[in-house]
Amino acid sequence: MATIKDVAKLADVSVATVSRVINKSPKASEAAITAVTQAMQALGYRPNANARALVSQSTNTIGVLVGDVSDPFFGAMIKSIDNIARQHGKHLLIGNGYHNADSEREVIELLINNRCDTLIIHSKSLSNAELIAFAKEVPGMVLINRFIAEIADRCIALDNHRGSYLATELLIKNGHQHIGYICSNHDIEDTAQRKQGYLDALHAHNLTAPQSYIEYGSPDEDGGELAMTNLLAKAIPVTAIAAYNDYMAAGCLSVLEGNGLTVPNQMSLIGFDDGLIAKYLHPKLTTVRYPIQIMAEQATQLAFQLATAAKQPTPVEALDSTITHTFVPTLVKRLSVTELH
Structure with a gap:
């Protein structure tokens, strides 16, 4: 394997000059750049990335x-x-x-x-x-x-809180008063902010949601299916569902269809993120865009x-x-x- 010394010898320059060319130093002349580049190509020499990083204190x-x-x-x-x-x-x-x-x-x-x-x-x-x-x-x-x-x-x-607030408010403006929430079980700030946005939208319109209206699952299709299944098992009178994200909403949709409930005629459903999946569900998913x-x-x-x-x-x-x-x-x-x- 060729070394920097081999390149210097073939290019008829010093090792320091080769180093300047490799590190794109403004002190390297055009002639040196040409000679070193040709020598590196002839020898199949590749500069050591770690060594270059030590000189420049950064990498590409x-x-x-x-x-x-x-x-x-x-x-x-x-x-x-x-x-x-x-x-x-x-x-x-x-x-x-x-x-x-x-x-x-x-x-x-x-x-x-x-x-x-x-x-x-x-x-x-x-x-x-x-x-x-x-x-x-x-x-x-x-x-x-x-x-x-x-x-x-x-x-x-x-502003995750604002997004969830908008989603819940849209359901309220469409006449829904009994709105369930499918929540992520991940203990992160997004979870707390989106759940609070749902609760605050209800409160702003003089509505309440018992804890029984909220179910939890992993923030994916499987989690959405589990949470929706648990919510249906309670036989509570929800007419709409706000979901933590589009993937949980997709899981909800699958369970609702499996139980003979059509969306949106018998249950309205809204997601969050506006991921690629939202446009290809049936029906196409109303959601909140995460840019x-x-x-x-x-x-x-x-x-x-x-x-x-x-x-x-x-x-x-x-x-x-x-x-x-x-x-x-x-x-x-x-x-x-x-x-x-």
């Missing part, structure tokens, strides 16, 4: 922490991050946290140890204090779908700006003021909600 890699890469929600998020990363000549290093504090911590430390100076972090289990500490260590770290007041300028978040693509793009742009600013020897201009830090969800009306007669 942007680190990303997600909950579970197999979840389509995170797939959409990663694709948007990758689109921006490629514009900056970067590639992604991705780790799964599975909404577990130990796993999230291990991934972040791995990304930092791999000299990723730009990080997009979707963490739901680590404490605010620990994330603040990581943010101090990595100036180019941005949180997505998480808001921490102390580092608010490094957070891109969604994860644009949020991920802005998080990546912000992370690059922060990382660049940290490297400047002199003060830089203010960060892009067009970046939105808190997004507001919107209703997507389709065919699974109807007026109660």
